Amino acid sequence: MSFFLLTGCGSTEKTTTPSTAPTQTDKGSHLQVHFLNVGQADSILVIVPNGQTILIDGGNGSDGSEVVNYLKSQGVKELTAIVATHPHEDHIGGLDTIIQSYPPKQVYMPNATSTTKTFEDFIKAVNASGAKKIRAKAGVKLDVSEISGLFLAPNSDQYEDLNNYSAVLKISFGKVSFMLTGDAEAVSEVEMLKNGQDLQATVLKVGHHGSSSSTTSAFLNAISPKYSVISVGLDNDYGHPTQVTLNRLTNAGVPVYRTDQDGTIVATSDGDTVKFTTSSSSTSPKPAQPIPTIATGSLAISTIDLSGEVVTILNSSDQAVNLTGWKLVSEVGNQTYTFPSGTTILASETLKVISGGNAQSGSGVLVWTDSNIWNNDGDSGALYNVEGQMVSRK
Numbered sequence: 001m002s003f004f005l006l007t008g009c010g011s012t013e014k015t016t017t018p019s020t021a022p023t024q025t026d027k028g029s030h031l032q033v034h035f036l037n038v039g040q041a042d043s044i045l046v047i048v049p050n051g052q053t054i055l056i057d058g059g060n061g062s063d064g065s066e067v068v069n070y071l072k073s074q075g076v077k078e079l080t081a082i083v084a085t086h087p088h089e090d091h092i093g094g095l096d097t098i099i100q101s102y103p104p105k106q107v108y109m110p111n112a113t114s115t116t117k118t119f120e121d122f123i124k125a126v127n128a129s130g131a132k133k134i135r136a137k138a139g140v141k142l143d144v145s146e147i148s149g150l151f152l153a154p155n156s157d158q159y160e161d162l163n164n165y166s167a168v169l170k171i172s173f174g175k176v177s178f179m180l181t182g183d184a185e186a187v188s189e190v191e192m193l194k195n196g197q198d199l200q201a202t203v204l205k206v207g208h209h210g211s212s213s214s215t216t217s218a219f220l221n222a223i224s225p226k227y228s229v230i231s232v233g234l235d236n237d238y239g240h241p242t243q244v245t246l247n248r249l250t251n252a253g254v255p256v257y258r259t260d261q262d263g264t265i266v267a268t269s270d271g272d273t274v275k276f277t278t279s280s281s282s283t284s285p286k287p288a289q290p291i292p293t294i295a296t297g298s299l300a301i302s303t304i305d306l307s308g309e310v311v312t313i314l315n316s317s318d319q320a321v322n323l324t325g326w327k328l329v330s331e332v333g334n335q336t337y338t339f340p341s342g343t344t345i346l347a348s349e350t351l352k353v354i355s356g357g358n359a360q361s362g363s364g365v366l367v368w369t370d371s372n373i374w375n376n377d378g379d380s381g382a383l384y385n386v387e388g389q390m391v392s393r394k
Contacts, residue, residue, distance in 0.1 A: 029049055029270065030049060030268050030269060030270055031046070031047070031048060031049060031147060031171075031173040031176070031268070031269045031271070032045075032046070032047040032266060032267070032268050032269075033045075033046050033047075033171070033178055033203070033266070033267045033269075034046075034047070034070075034074070034264060034265075034266050035205065035229050035231055035257070035259060035264065035265040035266075035267075036059070036067065036070060036231075036259075036264050037259040037260075037263045037264040037265075037279065038059035038060065038063045038066075038067070038094075038231070038259075039059075039060070039063075039233035039234070039236075039259075039260075040060075040090060040209065040232060040233030040236040040237075040238070040240070041057075041059040041060045041063060041090035041091065041093070041231070041233070042056070042057040042059065042085070042090065042091050042182070042183075042209075042231045043055070043056070043057050043058050043059040043063065043067055043094070043231075044056040044057065044180060044205065044231075045070070045071065045074065045076075046147075046171065047074065047076075048080075048144060048145070048146050048147055049146050050145060050146050052080040052144050052145065052146070053071075053076050053078070053079050053080050053081075054079070054080060054081045054082070054083065054142070054144060054149075055067075055071075055079055055081075055082050055083070055098065055102075055104075056082075056083040056085065056169065056180055057083070057084065057085055057091040057092065057095070057182070058082075058084075058091070058092060058093065058094035058095035058097075058098045059090065059091075059093060059094040060089060060090050060093040060094060061089065061093035061094055061097075061118060062093075062094070063093065063094040064093070064094030064095070064096065064097025064098050065094075065097055066094075067094050067097075067098055068097065068098055068101045068102070070264075071098075071101075071102060076102070078102060078103075078104075078105075079098075079102045079103075079104040079105070080104070080105055080106070080144055081104055081105060081106040081107070081108060081142065081143070081144060082095065082098075082099070082104040082106070082107045082108070082131070083107075083108045083109070083136065083167055083169060084107065084108070084109040084122065084167075085109075085110075085136075085166045085167045085168075085182030085183065086110060086112055086162055086163065086165045086166045086167065086182055086183060087109075087112055087113060087114040087116070087118075087119045087122070087162065087165075088114070088162060088163070088183065089116065089118045091182065091183070092118060092119065092122045093118050095122050095125065096121040096122050096124070096125035099122075099125040099126065099128075099129050099131075100125060103129035103130065103131065104129060104131045105131060105132065106131055106132045106133075106134055106143060107126050107129075107131045107132070107133055107134065108134045108135075108136040108140070108142070108151070108167060109133070109134075109135070109136055109167065110135065110136045110137060110154050110165040110166070110167050111135055111137070111154075111157060111165070112162060112165035114162070136151050136154075136167035136169075137151060137153075137154055137155070137167075138151055138152055138153055138154065138155045138192075138195065138197070139151065142169065142171075146173075147171055147172065147173045148171070148172040148173075149169060149170070149171050149172075150169070150170050150172075151167055151168065151169055151170075152168045152169070152170055152192050152197050152199070153166065153167065153168035153184055153188045153191065153192055154166065154167070154168075154184075154188060154191075155188070155191040155192065155195060156191065159187065159188075161185060161187070163182075163183035163184065163185050163188075163208060163213070164184060164185050164187045164188040166181065166182030166183045166184040166188065166207075167182060168180065168181050168182060168184050168188065168192070170198075170199075170201060173269055173271050174269070174270070174271020174272055175202075175271060175272055176202045176203075176269040176271060176272070176273070176274050177200070177201040177202050177203070178201060178202065178203045178205070178267070179199065179201035179203070179204045179205065179223055179225070180205045181204070181205055181206070181207040181208075181214070182207065182208075183207060183208040183209075183211075183214070184207050184208070184214060185207065185208060185211075185213040185214050185334075186213060186214065186216050186219075186333060186334035186335075189207075189214065189215075189216050189218070189219035189334075190216075190218075190219075190332075190333070192219070193218055193219060193222060199219070199222040199223050200222070200223060200224055201223050201224075201225055202225060202226050202227065202269075202274055203225055203226070203227045203228070203229065203267055203274060204220075204223050204225035204227070204228045204229070204254070205228075205229050205230075205231070206228050206229065206230045206241070206245065206249070206256075208240075209230065209231060209232045209233075209236075209238070209240040209241065210230045210232055210240045210241020210242060210245045210246070211238070211240055211241070211242060211245065212242040212244040212245055212329075212334070212336060213334065214245070214334070215245050215248055215249070215334075216331060216332060216333070216334040217248055217331040217332070217380065218331065218332050220248055220249070220252055220254075221252070224252075225254055226254070226255075226274075227254065227255055227257065227267075227274070227276070228249055228254045228255070228256050228257070229256075229257045229258075229259075229265055229267075230256060230257070230258045230259070231259050232258055232259060232260050233260055234260040234261075235260075236260075241258070242388070243384070243387075243388025243389075244327070244329065244336075244382075244384060244388065246388075247382075247384075247388065247389075247390050251390070257276060257278065261280065262278040262279070262280045263278055263279030263280040264278065264279040265277075265278050265279075266278070298315060298316045298317030298319075298321070299313065299314070299315050299316075299317075299321055299345070299383070299391055299392060300313070300314055300316070300383075300391075300392040300394075301313055301314075301328075301381050301382075301383055301392045301393070301394040302314040302350065302394075303394075304374065304379070304380075304381050304394055306374045306375065306376045306378075306379055307376050308354075308356075309354055309355040309356035309359065309372060309373060309374055310352055310353075310354050311328060311352065311353045311354075311381055312350050312351075312352050313328075313345060313350060313351045313352075313353070313383065313392075314349075314350050315345045315346065315347060315348065315349055315350070315351075316348065317347055317348075318347045318348070319347050320344050320345065320346045320347055321344065321345050322343070322344050323339040323343040323344065323345060323351075324339060324340070324341045324342060324343055324386070325338065325339065325341075325386040326338070326339045326343075326383065326384060326385050326386060326391075327339070327383070327384045328353055328368075328381060328382075328383055328384075329381065329382045329383075329384065330373050330374055330375075330379055330381060331379065331380045331381065331382055332374075332375040332378070332379040332380070333373065333374075333375060333379070335373055337353060337368045337369075337373075339366070340366075343366070349364065350364065351364055351365075351366065352364060352365045352366070353365075353366050353367075353368050354366070354367055354368065355367070355368040355369050355370070355371065355372065355373040355374070356370065356371070356372050356373075357370055357372075380393060380394060381393070381394055
């Protein structure tokens with residue numbers, strides 16, 4: 001198996017080991033998907049009704065032994081397959097240790113590499129295990145019985161960001177399905193949308209720990225999940241999950257489970273329904289709440305000229321509003337403009353934010369970028385204040 005040479009990203013300093021699993025019943029007739037509490041990292045254990053097991057990522061390097069202990073606590077005797085979504089340390093860091101204890105029959109991984117020692121150790125462990133190496137890409141099926149496992153991404157061989165190489169796996173069991181996205185970002189999401197793939201899923205593992213780089217509105221709408229899970233570290237240094245992503249989930253009415261708040265989360269399905277148990281005292285997802293807006297409702301996106309690349313914001317109040325640190329988001333492309341310090345929109349005035357090759361600043365006009373931002377086939381914009389509250393959407 002060949003790989004492209006790319007650089008990896010650093011991992012967080014904080015790691016939280018997997019919590020003791022919630023009590024499970026009828027294990028032999030249900031599909032289980034365990035979202036392990038590995039801090040600011042990812043690790044997901046899938047247990048098929050017939051006992052076959054798939055491990056998707058293995059957390060940071062320091063998580064490896066704890067994941068092994070978790071597998072033992074679940075009675076796992078062997079791993080049918082390992083999916084390494086992409087070569088970032090917070091996804092593959094613990095896999096070398098895990099593979100030494102549980103040599104898998106198959107290893108699925110995209111055509112991507114890293115120059116890190118972590119990646120080198122992972123590859124050495126895979127080679128020593130004798131596992132069959134299978135390239136993970138769109139259209140590849142998971143070789144596991146009793147469930148349907150289909151990779152929906154990556155859809156390309158070259159990306160600027162290693163996250164977009166993430167192996168996105170959809171697992172279906174009867175009427176219930178899980179969309180497991182790794183760290184796939186907007187670029188990959190757009191490709192999946194354009195390919196016309198069946199993206200609808202019951203449960204969404206939110207991409208990239210809830211970063212604003214992922215979970216675009218169009219992608220979320222296509223999935224239309226009933227539940228979501230965010231694997232994220234408590235008080236992490238990245239600000240994950242971002243308020244923008246949480247707002248999108250709330251606007252869509254999707255309840256959220258989070259490993260930083262709920263611990264290890266186990267979804268159990270009989271093929272018709274799915275129920276969740278957690279290792280924390282809470283057993284319910286956080287309910288969707290109305291997103292607060294500015295009290296006056298005086299600031300709004302009045303128009304978006306998609307072809308002309310012009311967004312017009314209207315202040316209908318009788319007071320000036322300071323927009324410093326506010327954000328304007330193109331929801332289809334998941335691109336964000338942050339208003340610079342000192343930006344003010346006067347009472348009863350408008351402010352234009354323009355982009356594209358002909359963009360020029362002027363009185364009441366700000367330039368976002370000389371690149372084209374807005375999708376002419378259809379795009380929506382959202383305006384957020386400095387607290388991350390959605391103020392306007394059009």
